[in-house]
Every structure is written in C-alpha cells, then in structure tokens.
Amino acid sequence: MTRSPEFDDLVEGVETEEERDRLRRVHELLVASGPPPELSPALLSSPGAPPAEDEEPDTAWLPPRRLGATLLAGAALAGAAFGAGYIAGNGPDDSPTAAPAAQPARVISLRPSDQNNTSGASIRLGRRGADGNWPMTLTVRGLDHLSRGNYYSLVLTKKGKPVVTCGTFNVSPKGATTVELIAAYDLEGFDAWAITRYDKSTHGDTIVMTETA
Amino acid sequence: MFVLSYSDVSDGELIRMVGSGDRTAFDALYRRYARPVFGLALRRLGDRGRAEDAVQETFASVWRAAGSYKPERGPGAPWLYAVARNAIVDNGRAKREPPVEAPDEVAAEDGPADRAESGWIAWRVHRALAELPERERRVIELAYWGGRSQSEIAELLEIPIGTVKTRTRTGLARLAAVLEDVL
Numbered sequence: 001m002t003r004s005p006e007f008d009d010l011v012e013g014v015e016t017e018e019e020r021d022r023l024r025r026v027h028e029l030l031v032a033s034g035p036p037p038e039l040s041p042a043l044l045s046s047p048g049a050p051p052a053e054d055e056e057p058d059t060a061w062l063p064p065r066r067l068g069a070t071l072l073a074g075a076a077l078a079g080a081a082f083g084a085g086y087i088a089g090n091g092p093d094d095s096p097t098a099a100p101a102a103q104p105a106r107v108i109s110l111r112p113s114d115q116n117n118t119s120g121a122s123i124r125l126g127r128r129g130a131d132g133n134w135p136m137t138l139t140v141r142g143l144d145h146l147s148r149g150n151y152y153s154l155v156l157t158k159k160g161k162p163v164v165t166c167g168t169f170n171v172s173p174k175g176a177t178t179v180e181l182i183a184a185y186d187l188e189g190f191d192a193w194a195i196t197r198y199d200k201s202t203h204g205d206t207i208v209m210t211e212t213a
Numbered sequence: 214m215f216v217l218s219y220s221d222v223s224d225g226e227l228i229r230m231v232g233s234g235d236r237t238a239f240d241a242l243y244r245r246y247a248r249p250v251f252g253l254a255l256r257r258l259g260d261r262g263r264a265e266d267a268v269q270e271t272f273a274s275v276w277r278a279a280g281s282y283k284p285e286r287g288p289g290a291p292w293l294y295a296v297a298r299n300a301i302v303d304n305g306r307a308k309r310e311p312p313v314e315a316p317d318e319v320a321a322e323d324g325p326a327d328r329a330e331s332g333w334i335a336w337r338v339h340r341a342l343a344e345l346p347e348r349e350r351r352v353i354e355l356a357y358w359g360g361r362s363q364s365e366i367a368e369l370l371e372i373p374i375g376t377v378k379t380r381t382r383t384g385l386a387r388l389a390a391v392l393e394d395v396l
Contacts (some may be wrong), residue, residue, distance in 0.1 A: 005356050010363065010381050023385045025396045030388075033335035036248050036342060037255050037360035043247055044266055158369055163359075168261075 004031045009074070038165055041182045044133065108193055110209040112142075119143050121209055123154070123193060134183045138169070141176040143208065149200035152208070154181055156190035162205065163190060168198075224289025225282070232279035242293075245273055249339045250297045253332050257301050271300040294336055334395055341391040349384030352377050 007027045014020040063072040110121040119142030138154055146152065152169050155162040165179040195209040222230075222238075224245070230238035237357060250271050254264035274296050282292055342350060355361045355369065363381070367374040 005362075011385065012378055012379075012382075016383065022389045022396060023382070026385045026389045026392060029334060029392065029395070030339050030342075030353070030357050032331065033338040035354070036339040037252050037264075039248060039251055040265060043251060043265055104224060123375075148351065161368065163371070 013163050038167065041167055041180055044182050044184070069160055087091050108197060109212045111212050112194060112209050113207050117142065117208075119209065121195060132184055134185075134187065136166070136181050136183065137178060138181055139176055139178045140169075143171045143177075143195075143197075145168050145173040146197070153196045153198065153205070154182070155194050155196055156185060156187070157192050157194050157207075157210075160191075162194060162196055162207065224293065226289075228279050228282045228289045228292065228364045229276065229284060232282055239272075239276060239384070242275065245343070246293055246297075246340070247272075248343060249336045250293075252339050253294075253297055253336050254301045255303070256332060256335065258305055263304055264348060267297075267301045267304040270304060271297045274300055290337070290340065298332070299335075337392060337395055338388070341388050344388055344391065345384050348386065350381045352380045353384045356381060 007024050011020070011023055014023060032144075061095040062106075105127045106125045107125040108125060110123070112119045115211070119140070121138060122141075124137040126137075128134050140152075143152065151172075152171070153162075154166045154169070156164050156166065164185055166183040167179070169177070169179045169181075171177040192211040194207050194211065196205040197208045198205050222241070224242075227238050227242045230240055237302070247268060250268050251264055254267035254271075255261065258264050258267060267315060275293065282289070288294070342353070347354070351370065352366055355366045356363065359366075361369065364374055364379045367377045
C-alpha cells in the first residue's frame with residue numbers, strides 16, 4: 001500500500017473555493033476507493049460472443065471448478081453460455097491475442113538482483129495481437145513460494161523503477177513455474193522487464209529480478 | 214442498430230442491445246465493466262481466484278438477464294451493480310467455509326450498509342477513472358497508487374511538472390463532473 005498523496009500538494013491554481021472543495025471531495029473518494037485492480041490475463045479479454053443456439057457452448061475460458069455448473073446452466077439455458085474461441089488461441093490471424101507461439105518473437109532473460117541468489121526467469125514474448133495485447137509465457141525458477149497475501153509481479157520499468165504491471169503470480173514450492181501473462185502497453189515506452197515481490201507486512205514491492213543486458 | 218464505436222452508447226442502451234442478442238455490445242459492456250466488477254468482487258471476497266469466478270458469473274448473468282432490463286426503471290450502472298453484487302454474494306455464500314471457532318470480539322469491519330455504500334462508490338470511481346483520457350488517468354494513478362510525487366511523475370513521463378499539475382487538476386475536475394451525485 002502506498003502513501004496517499006496530500007491534496008494540497010496535488011492541486012494548485014483552482015480559482016474558487018467551491019471548486020477546490022469539489023476537487024477535494026473527488027480526492028477523498030479516490031483515496032477511499034483504492035486502486036482499481038489489475039485484471040488477470042484470464043479476464044483481460046471479453047469471454048467472447050455467446051454461441052448461437054445450435055452451437056456447443058465453449059467453456060474453455062472458465063476455470064475447471066466452474067465447468068460442471070456451467071454445463072448444467074448451458075443445458076437449461078440454451079444459447080446462454082459463452083463462446084470463447086479466441087481465448088483458446090485458435091482464432092484466425094486477425095484475432096485478438098493468441099498464446100505465444102512455439103517460436104516467440106523475442107525471449108528475454110531475467111537474473112536475480114541479489115547476486116548470491118540462483119533464481120532466474122525467461123519471458124517468451126509472442127507477437128502483438130490485433131487487439132494490441134502482447135501475449136507472453138513467463139517461466140521462473142528458484143524463487144520462494146510466497147505465503148497468502150504476498151505475490152510476485154512481472155513489471156515494466158523505466159529508469160530502474162517499476163511503472164506498470166503485466167500480472168501477478170506465485171510460484172510452486174519446488175521446480176519451475178510457468179504462467180501466461182499479457183501486456184497491453186507500448187513496450188518501447190519502457191526500459192526493461194523486472195519481477196517484484198510484494199510483502200504484505202510492509203506493503204512494499206522489492207525488485208527481485210531484472211532483465212539481463 | 215449500426216454502431217461504429219460504443220464509447221458514446223450509454224450503459225442502459227448497451228444492456229438493451231445485449232438483451233437483444235448483440236454480441237459486440239456484450240464485448241463492449243465487458244470491456245467497460247470488467248474492472249469495476251473485479252474490483253467489487255475482490256473487495257468483498259478478498260481472493261483473486263474467487264473474484265475471477267464472480268466476474269465470469271456476473272457476465273453470464275448479464276447475458277441471461279439483459280433482456281429483462283427496463284430502461285424506464287433506471288440507468289444501466291445500478292442494474293449492473295445489482296447483478297454483480299448478487300453474483301458475488303452467491304459466490305461468497307457457496308464457497309464460505311465454516312469458521313473453526315467463534316470470534317471472541319465483534320469484528321471492527323463496516324456493516325452491510327456501509328459496505329454496500331463503499332462498494333457502490335468505489336464501483337463508480339473506478340468506472341469514472343476508466344473513462345478519463347489516458348494522459349490524465351496515468352498521472353492520477355501514479356500519484357494516488359504509484360506512490361510518486363509530482364516531480365517524480367514528471368521525470369518518469371518526461372513532461373514538465375506544470376503539465377503534470379494541469380493533467381491532475383483537469384482529471385480531478387472530469388471525475389467531479391461524472392461523480393457529481395456522490396460528491
């Protein structure tokens with residue numbers, strides 16, 4: 001959790017006291033509401049157009065624990081379930097984001113900030129989809145499994161500082177972990193990739209891996 | 214209805230179009246509300262996995278129920294909020310694990326009315342924020358949740374600090390106009 005900014009530091013040059021009070025109330029609402037959460041990759045795109053009534057509902061976008069309920073609902077409500085063709089990555093060339101190809105457009109390696117650490121990671125960056133999303137597969141090894149409330153983030157940095165996140169993840173206690181993530185940013189606007197670790201006890205993020213030069 | 218862009222279509226009209234089976238309108242509604250729904254679910258459920266489920270359940274409900282939406286009974290945002298809240302409550306109820314032991318003290322959390330109020334307001338704020346021009350939203354997000362001072366934002370975005378201040382003030386004014394009824 002970051003420190004909330006002071007209204008008086010943010011807003012200057014407001015002509016009337018009434019307008020200033022109005023902006024201050026917006027400021028208070030922003031502070032009280034907190035940040036809008038980052039959507040996980042599974043939610044970034046719409047689940048897609050629902051299938052026509054004579055089509056089989058495609059439940060690929062639902063997590064496994066929802067499949068049973070969805071199939072029941074689908075039987076009861078023909079045509080009410082969703083199609084998810086492009087989420088499954090099988091769409092045509094002009095479809096939105098697909099999974100990174102076996103031959104990615106670029107592979108980025110990350111190394112630990114702590115030189116004594118033996119962890120490592122690689123990002124297999126796919127080609128940007130027609131919808132503007134970059135699909136990527138992140139494989140991480142050697143990081144500690146984090147307890148509830150803590151998490152890692154893949155971020156893009158500028159001048160060494162994290163600017164935007166491409167998603168959060170945790171790792172398995174043993175072996176490598178692979179996750180699919182998506183970025184919707186213009187990558188040329190950033191300097192490098194990094195992985196940060198969020199610590200709920202301090203509400204702080206620490207860079208644990210950075211892109212190798 | 215032939216629509217090139219949904220940006221000027223009201224929430225209510227979008228729901229009405231979804232109700233008539235318009236798949237593109239459904240996508241537009243999802244893009245508009247996935248984040249507020251996820252935010253609401255996360256606040257209520259406190260778990261990303263369950264919040265993701267709740268988002269999917271919400272939009273499944275929207276698709277099923279959009280045909281019953283009556284524009285004359287009110288705008289679309291409160292209708293969507295009600296659908297989302299019901300999906301989230303159902304999700305919480307279905308997956309709540311029995312407590313191991315009774316709490317010793319009354320939790321110092323908000324009551325249902327307070328939570329409903331704060332949930333609705335956060336929903337409105339996040340939705341309004343999503344409508345800001347990118348250049349204004351960026352400086353506001355960095356200032357409020359990125360922990361950056363205005364001079365740091367100026368350096369980061371490589372713009373003059375005066376521009377950061379102008380964008381912040383303009384963005385807040387835009388939000389004030391959209392959120393007039395909750396100020």
